[in-house]
Amino acid sequence: MIELLAPVGSKEALIAAVESGTNAVYLGGKMFGARHYAPNFTDEELTEAVRFAHLRGVAVLVTVNTLLDDSELPLLVDYLRHLYEIGVDAIIVQDLGVAVVAKKVVPNLPLHASTQMTAHNLAGVDFLAAMGFKRVVLARELSLADIEYICKHTTVEIETFIHGALCISYSGQCLMSSLIGGRSGNRGRCAQPCRLPYTLVDAAGNDALQQADAGAYLLSPKDFNTIEVLPQLIEAGVTSFKIEGRMKRPEYVAVVVDAYRRSIDSYQARQSDYTVSEQDKKDLAQIFNRDFTTAHLYGKNGRAMMSDRRPNNRGVRVGRVLEYKPANKTAVIKLDESLAIGDIVEFWVKVGGRVNVTITAMTVGGKAVTEAKAHTAVTIPVSSPVRDNDRVFKVFDAALMERARACFNRADAFRRIPVDAAVTVAEGSPLVITLQDSEGFTGQAATAFVAEKALKRPLTPDTVMKQIERLGTTVFSLRQLDCQIQGEVMVPVSEINDARRRAVEALETARLARFYRQPLPQDKSIVSIQPQARTVNPENRPELVVNVDAVDKVRAAVDNGADIVMFGGECFGNRPLAAEDYHAAAAYCHSHGRKIILNTPRLLNQRQMQELQARIALFNEINPMAIGVGNIGTLHLFRDRIPLHGDYPLNIYNSVAAGYVSNTGLASLTLSPELNFAQIEELAAKKLAPIECLVHGYLTLMISDYCLLGSFLGGSDIQKxxxxxxRGQFWLKDRMNELFPVATDQFCRMHILNAKELSMLPHVPRLMRAGISRLRFEAKYSPVQEVARVTRLYRELIDQGERHPLLVQDKITAAEHENITRGHYFRGVL
Structure with missing residues (x-):
């Protein structure tokens, strides 16, 4: 079965989704969900929501898709048990630690991998399948070809997004909201910095897009819309089609679910003659759009994927201004589409921005009307001046909203379950009502009253029908009645109604019985999956790691005291590394008695994974200390080979996740840069693989398949x-005049780096006392001279500790520039 999966952020949205024909809904409770700012559901509301959906045959998936720290794990255990006990069909998970806990405490509760897990190749899906996941939500950056390949080569269910807002960064890999404002997307509190205005500037500080006719919203993508290409996704083998929008209003849910429900049904009814109605296209655009795109399904779209002029709903164009009459503050609009009282329109004024008007009166040809048809000239009052030829967009359609609201604000449901009723009665016996739905579930009840011989008005089929069909407040509707009355008998109407109510309750119970689960054991302990404490050596001296992407930087790092060099992975400057580069880097490290980790890219599509596999022989020939892996796909690919180092894009945030990957083949791991000092110290005190922390450098805030530079400066064809x-260096300048470096790698992916450089120079002694095994300098963006200087400083601080002259004399800040940050070490994230 093809599953249509709808977003639910409130009770009204739940009703809207179910009534509009969804097969399943996904929603969040008050904890651990990636849409913290949606209304979400209390535990009691969750229980009611599950019953409401299950009664109607709709599955309920609950988001538990944020990163958790150790202090939250006891709450997680109780929450998971609650979700299991109320019958939730599956949980959607980002954190590997959450998955491990769930397998321990609720082993029969199905696991779905969130798109936040960044599963973007078959190996990543295979990793999750081996871990016990039933379904994987793929990254939104995949092409249709890659989706089809994965579907054909895996046994787990594959879910993809089909409609709604897009993240410009790979989900699960974005730190922008977190490091700028302390609101972490990985913790469900994204502040959406991608929807803010930016200016692309060059090394001289000039606007690099001055001649490119670009808008200000350079990171704001259009909305995803696949309704016209839905058959190709179905034929690719996708199991579940997911609509984005837990923050959206219920009217949005109603309209979008309704359109896709009918489109899926249309495809299944007549595959070769699939069409989408023009009305559905208009409704999808009207309810919310930033213009539409198919994103990466058919390759890179570049600028065509972006809504750079407007980061929010643009509505539907309905016409242009023919004339503005300042005397009476009215505008005459030549309509392309109809307009009605109650609609809201927005004028895109050439000078002065936008003028928003709710239509309370309108005239056509001097005559007052409530609706104006397309191709007519309509006059409406306006609150501010507009200009001739200004475009007019309808951003609120009153009729559409009224139709959408009918899905959730009616007292009775309109998507009902048909039932057949059988009534039997004879003198000396009770009247028996049997209800059966189309799936074969039955409910039966008998009157307490024993039928008597009628003295005046005997019971008739019409009398029985009037009582049996009174199902208005239930989810059922009567399809047909088989009424068997033997003789002339009498049964009070109140008795018939009571039996009908109990038969309905019995049918509801039967429909819900399929969701029954065995009780959980009383033991809630997760001690067996939590790494135990260890003794931290007070004289701990961590190794210094420098991460670079060029051979000259390898030399600078080694010459100035790096113990370990990480080399490879993404290379800034859009240049690939050749085999001789790897050999030269390794040779220099080995000749100086230093260790080398050969890094792999954090993101690899199917073709790139095949290219990486071809490099295994090279890696084996070099025999590095370890191979660095930054995603679950490369972890799965290399897990049985030489030692692996797990990099920070794996989002290791708690000891259970750290313990799991340690036991899965990682010889060492880098903790999430979103952890604060206290959390790091707690993890370092556990028996885990050697732990590494990022302590210096310009951290990547976003990584994207959308390249801003190529899209706006590279010519009209993004493929060429x-x-x-x-041609130079570029930065994104925000409203606060902060400059975020923009870099591209050999895969033409864009990296937006933090405007501030992380520096933990003054706090090296505390990191040493914490028992951290390695301190890492992210040096890919740093020039060679800076790699040498910073490496030497950390080398001295590690060797001398608190005896270092800069610390003794309290002059460490003299070694830092003014534009530095301590990251999350002292503030953490929300």
Missing amino acids: CGKACL
């Missing part, structure tokens, strides 16, 4: 980009 990234 003019390599603007090689």
